[in-house]
Amino acid sequence: MRQISILGCGWLGLPLAKALLINGFSVKGSTTSEGKLSTLKSLSIDPFLIALNSKNITGAIEDFLxxxxxxxxxxxxQLRGKNAETSTSNEKVFVEKIKTLIPYLEKSTIENVLFVSSTSVYGEINGKISEETVPKPDTESGKQLLEAESLLQNNLNFKxxxxxxxxxxxxxxxxxxxxAGKQNLENPETPINFIxxxxxxxxxxxxIASxxxxxxxxxxxxxxxxxxTYYTQKATELALPLPQFDHSKPSTGKLVLSDKVENVLGYSFIKTNL
Incomplete structure (x- = not known):
């Protein structure tokens, strides 16, 4: 049986694990919450309590990999909000986590890594964005994601x-x-980039399959x-107060293209109307 490890069985990782099980994989899944271990186990996911830190990893990371x-x-x-990861120095906490993980990958059976990143690495570039567009992140999370991407891509021990x-x-x-109900929202004409x-x-x-x-x-x-257009429609559907947009300034923003996913990977989108 083919086996896959998912580091982070959260909002996306958990349904992914379920889908992989349906497709004949065995799955090892990690969580930072001890209370979630029983949930993973009940779903036939091999559960691991693992936390990446900037200096070390707690949990049985070798067995997990x-x-x-x-x-x-x-x-x-997690660089914003009440659960933000902070440092007393200028340390790039997320990047350091990936640096800490990589030596374990190099010594494991892992041959392929799929890294979930974000279009925030492109920053606020105006116009159409493809994978050929040079990223220009303008947020701390975008900058650290881009650096983490490079660390993984440049390692020859795995793909x-x-x-x-x-x-x-x-x-x-x-x-x-x-x-909902917010006033003076900017960029009313900017396209959404959701999935x-x-x-x-x-x-x-x-x-993974291909x-x-x-x-x-x-x-x-x-x-x-x-x-x-989108947010007004969604507010109406959910019976929420309509958001109000500011039209006094020109709208700016990016439109992220998914042509490569469709034409190269050969994926057909399930949700064509969000």
Whole structure:
């Protein structure tokens, strides 16, 4: 039986693990929450309590990796909010975590790494964005993600594919819940760059099934209505207060293309209307 390890069985990693089990894989899954171990085990996921730190890793990381050919890394940087990872120095906490992990990968059975990244690595470039666009991150998380991408891609001990997702949405997750009723929102005409949870899982499955390694893919739905149009419609559907947009300044922003996912990887999107 083929075995895959998923570092981070959270909002995306858990449904991915379930889908991999359905597709005949055995799955090792990690969590930083001891209370979640029983949940993983009940789903037939081999559970591991693992936490990456900038100086070390707690948990049985060797056992988690060994026996698996592929590792999915889905641990986004936590650099903002009440649970933000902070440092007393100028240390790049997320980058240091990946640096700490890499020696364990080099000594393990892992041959392929799929790193879940973000379109935030492109920064606020205006216009159409493809995988050929040179990233210019302008946020700390974007900068650290891009550096982590390079660390993995430049390591010759394993093959790495980078998957840059747009805004992740699902049945229980949509930005309108935070924007409802807000005033003076900027960029009403800027296109959205979202992807549904189902398609996020589907693209990862397709990469693994086709062995598409040493690649970079943008994971964004080819559904790009303007922000005002989309959020107004979503607020109406959910009976939420309508957001109000500021039209006094020209809209700026990027449109992230998913042509490579469709034409090279051969993936067909499930959710064509978000």
């Amino acid at each position: 060994n026996g698996s050919e592929t590792l999915v890394i889905d641990i986004p940087p 790495s594919t980078i998957l840059r997702f747009g805004g992740l949405i699902g049945e229980d997750r949509n930005p309108i819940k935070f924007l 549904h949870q189902d398609d996020s899982v589907g693209i990862i499955l397709k990469i 062995g598409s390694w040493n690649e970079i893919y943008n994971g964004v739905s080819p559904f790009h209505p303007e922000r005002e």
